[in-house]
Structures are given as structure tokens and as C-alpha cells.
Amino acid sequence: MKLLKATTFLVAAAMATGAAAQQDGGRLDLIVQPEPPGLMLGLVQNGPTQMVSGQIYEGLLRYNKDLEPQPSLAKEWDIAEDGMTYTFKLQEGVTWHDGEPFSAADVIFTTKFLQDNHARFRGAFSHVESVEAPDDNTIVIHMKEPYGPFINAFEAGSMPIVPKHIYEGTDYATNEMNNTPIGTGPYKFVEWEKGSFIHLTKNEDYYLDGLPHIDDLYYRVVPDAASRAVAFETGEVDVLPGGAIENWDVARLTKMDNVCSTSDGWEFFAPHAWMWLNNREGPTSNKLFRQAVMFALDREFVKDVVWNGFGTVPTGPVSSKTNYYSDDVPQYPHDPEKAKALLEEMGYDGTPVRLLPLPYGETWQRWAEAVKQNLEEVGITVDIDSADVAGWNEKTANWDYDMAFTYLYQYGDPALGVARNYVESQIQKGSPWNNVEGYVNPELDAMWEAAAVEPNTEKRQEMYTEIQQKIVEDVPVAWLLEIEFPTIYRCEVKDLITTGIGLNDGLRDAWIEQ
């Protein structure tokens, strides 16, 4: 007993010194690219909005790099054995940025607010029967059915808690307060100079003692990738979020003195890149052709050369960072001979296929050129189409393509971010984010559905493993890369990325060594 006490004391002491080493103060300049369309996270959920507003608003939970839930506005939570009831105990003494107290009523209000404005929230909450608040600090959610991925749907981007006292009874979209967002987060909104910067400042009344550490955050808007790289080199900005600069510049900047980089902080999103292969018509509707494409692609080369070694070559639809991943699936190494044999077997007649690159800059253009070259080497004729962002959206959404590049987030669970691209019920013209390839497999549809509501984790893993094995055999799309976006920052910025959500909620714990 004495020994135990002593250890506890030591651990406490170690933690205390650790905390003391963190210094307060300073100013941090970050790039936000592109400029967000708005900052009211309940209404707008674009990537750049999430990055800035993730400091202003908070969810009930956040997720560590292994995607395990961590306390945020909820300090404790409990899932009933049968998966039918979720209970959250909220933090005490939380106030909104305008001084009003935060309570369970705000959470209840949020579930109504988001119902009208947040597609992903709506999807997750379609499994919910009712939400109630037995007291000011408790939320109880009753489910219609057990839904395993539900626990992954509570971070700020998926369910930002919005203030009831500001929005109740108003027209949400036109509420003037959308321009000066009020949240519970570690930083408060100060000013947004359009086209130039967004300024946030420390929330002195934050409910966690000693946090946050940094005084001021400036999110800078710089429209050109090369200028962003220069801004970092000259010391004008301290943090380049993933994707802010072209890959070729990453190698150059990370070689500079006192510059650190990490590819952590994208585990929750796990951006997964692939080529839509049109399963409806043309050569790509033939499974043998699609398999030939997989064997023809030199995906390791693209990872090493186009992405400077960042990322992982995927084995199938589920990212290795997402829960329920399995690598026990058919493999597609770079094997041109095998590709040629498959094309021969199917009797490919040289019909040209159109390839639509993603119009997100030079990296993606080079990638398309490399793919074209790979495919032509095994005898597939490829024409690269060109389109701007609007054209790309239109062509993919209306299925006017043979092969098209894309990448999508996975949100930690196959039911949240993977199934939508492969089940028949998600074949709908007009959206470039659903089952655009037109893959139809009723047997797998039933399995996706069953796996989503299976309460037993081990069983779920088995089900998803089987799904992955079958789908990889069919090659509905050509999986290219688990993208890693390196975040580049000055080494004196510490604890910048501590969760699987990365910069989007990371500045709560970050501090600057003086």
C-alpha cells in the first residue's frame, strides 16, 4: 500500500514538472488554405472551416491517434452493454465566450440545430431514438438499434456544440452572430480581415486550468502555393498545415534548420485516394480490365516520386488507419505482364479510356501523367481529360468519365466513411462523394448493413474483413494511396498535434518554447 502511494506520488510529481515546462504566451501564425466560406461550424463544415473553428467550437469528445474517444465537453461517458444507451457527463463550470453558462440544454438544442444543417450528423443520428437531459450536466441518448460507429461521431467537425441562447428561435443561416462565432473552445474569435487573416485570441475563462497556452492565433490566407512556401521560409508563418504547399517543396522546407514535420494528425480523416472506374460502360465495366489496371499501376513509384515518400499504398477500400482494417485480402503488386495477360483474356480491343485528373494542383497532374504512362505500357490507350474544380464535380457527379481521380475522408469507421462509396443505395447522380463508380453487389450491400449495426467488435471485424476480401477481388475502384499530408512547423512549437484530428483541434494543448 505504501509502495503504491509512493509510485502515485512520483507519477504526480513527474506530471507536475511536465506541466511546468510548458510555457504560456506568444503568437502563432498558421496558413489556412483556401479561405473558409464561413466560421459557424454548425452551418459550414469545409476543411478550412473545421481547421479554424475547431479552436472556437468543441464537440463532446475528441479522438486520439488510435481513434479512441477522449474527454472534451463530456468528461465521462458510458455505453450500455447492449449498445442502446449512451450517457455523457458534461464538464462543470463551462461558459460560452460571451459569459453565458453552458449546460445540457445547449447539447439538446445542438441536436436539433444540426439536424437541418449537417449531412453527416443527420446520417449518424438517424439511428437515434431520442435524446434527453436528466440534469444540467448529463446527456442520455437512446438508440433505435445498436450502431457501433456512433461513438466516433462526436468530435467538433461531426457534432460541434452550438449556443442555444444565441440561436434558439432565430433563422440560423441569417443570424448575425454567424460572423462573430461564439463557442466554448480554448480560443475566441476576434477579427476576420477577409482575404488576409483570421485572428483568434486565448479564452481566459477556459474550463481546463492552465489551457490554452498561446495568446494569439493568426490564420493567414495566402492564395498561391509558392507564396505560402516563401511565407514559411521568411518566418512570416510558423505552421503549414498538410496540403498547404506542393509536395516538391516539402522536401526543401523540411531540410531547413529548426523546422519539424509530422504526418500525424490525419488518423481520424485518413484521406484515401483512388480512381473511380466507371462500372457501367466501356472497358472499365469489365472486372478483368479493372484488375489489369491495378496490376499495371506502379503505386510505389507514385508514392516515392510524386508524394516524396509520404503515404502508404492501400490494400483496399479501408485505410490502414481506420478501425476494422484488414490486410488479409488479394494483393495487386506492380506486374505489367499479369496486366497484359488479363487484358488478353478479356479481349481488350484498344478502346481508348478517358482519365480525369483532380484539379488540385501540379501534384495531381503529375500523378495522372504517371498513371497514363503505366497504363499505356500494358497497352491501354488513355486520353487525359482536363477540367477545373467545377467541371470535375460535374463530370464525376453525372458519371461522364471512364476513370477519375478522387480522395475522400474515412472518419474512423468503415460505416461512416467507406460504405457510402460501394453500396447500391448510394448510387445517386448529382453528388461526387457517393457510389460514383456505380458498383452493384447486393450480397455485399447486405453485409455492409449488417456490419454497421453489429454490437460485438470482434464480430464486426470478421464481417469487415470478409467485405474487404470480396470487394478487393472485384476492384470497383482503383485504390491508389493512403495520403499523408505532412504538417510543417517550427520546432519551438510543441504539442501541436496531439490527437487524430490534428490541427483541427490541436491548439488547445500547443505551446511555444520561448
Added chain:
Amino acid sequence: MTFWKRFISNRGALLGLGILIAVLLVALLAPLIYPRGPWAMVQRPFLVPFTTDGLPLGTDTLGRDVLAGLVYGARVSLLVGLVSTVMALLIGVPLGALAGFYGKWVDEGAMRFTEFFQTIPNFALAIVLVAILEPSLTSITIAIAIVSWPPVARLVRAEVMSVTRREYVDAARLAGLSNMHILIRQVLPNTVSPIIVMASLMVATAILLESSLSFLGLGDPNIMSWGFQIGAARTVIRSAWWLSFFPGAAIVLTVLALNLIGEGLNDALNPHLSRKGRS
């Protein structure tokens, strides 16, 4: 002095002709020199020029041979330059000739129409056209032709107007020749020399326009051109200078050659001017 003698007596013109012939030869022989095409990824990326055997100009961001790209780019530049110039002449010459010959409302109409195109900046119009038509070799050639014909029309109109007032045209009229016959047989042949000079310069401009469009990413993504090479190298210009330098040099040389030839032609076709210029 014959035309040819006058032309070769101009050293600049001779040099220009030499360069142009060299570029033409390279363009024609490209598939023989590089049978694998310009897109083949042949070696490690970012190889510095003059360090690797067989890759004198190094490799680009994907490990493609820069020299192979240059050689194939020559085909595109020359093709676009020539075809678009011919197209521009086919629009500009008839329009200018009719305007200058008939005058009055034909002239008014044709010139207002021409001015409509002239008031829009060339390059902006070309960008819009290519964006609307979707980038391809054909749409780029058409766009360049459409933005380059107005000066031709104006030049031809002025020439035709001045020639039409000469006595031999009056004589032809008195002889009872039809208007069309006079215009095509008597007037136009006497306006050819300034058109030739202008055409040689237009090829140069067209090459520049094509390169600029490709540089902006509006080129045909399936075709290796000099402008594309420079555009693709823009993001790595600080770490790999050679990727933009060599294609840039190729553009400069070719355009310079065409300008020298144009100058030479001008001197040779207009002996009066050239003699004055040299004395």
C-alpha cells in the same frame, strides 16, 4: 538582284533559316530518335543535366527525359504555329480584301467586325476560347487563329485599297474584267509580300501563345509541349532550374529564328526599303 540573293545577303536571316531548318528536322525525326515517346519515365527524377550518359539535359519531376520532351515539343510548337497562321490567313485575307476592294458599307461592316475582335486582348480571348472548347490541340489552334486574324485583315485591306487605285486596275476595269477577276488576278498578287512577312512573324507569335496557354495549364494534357514543360517546372524552379531553362531557350531560339527570317523576307521583298536601311 534576285530575291534569293537579297535574302541570303542578310546574315541574320540566314542564321534564322538555319535554326528553323534544324528545329524542323528534329521535329520530323522525333519518333526515330525517341521511339518510347516523351512521357516514358526512364530514370530517377531530378537528374542534373550533363551528369548521366544518354540523358544530356537531365530528367524532370517524374524521371522523364527532358531532351525527349524538347524534341517532341518542337513538333507541337511548329504544328500549332503553322496551322493556326494558315487558318488566320484564310479568315483575314478574304475579309480584308473584300473590305478594301468594295469599300463603303462592306468596308464599314468588315472593319467594325474586325475591331470587335481587336478590342479584346488577344491572350484573354484565347484563354476564354480554350476554356470553353476544352483544351485540346485542335481547340488551341483554332483559338490562336481566331485571335490572330484581325491584323491580317487590316493589313490586306490597306494594301488592297492602295493597289486598287493604280492605273492597271483601271485598265482591267475598262477591259471589262469582272470584279472578282480583278481582285483575285490583279490586286491580291500585288499584296503578297507584306502578307508573307507578317505570316512569318505570326508563326512566332502563335508559338508564344501556345506556350503561354500550356504554361497556364490550358494545354492539351496529352501532348508534350515546351510551354507545358515550363509550366510543370514552375513549382520546382528553385531546386531544378534546368526543367524550365531548356524549354525556355528552345522557345526563344525558335521565335528569334522566325523573327530574323521575317526581317530578311521584309528586306528581300522590299528592295527599296532595304537599300535605304543599309546605306
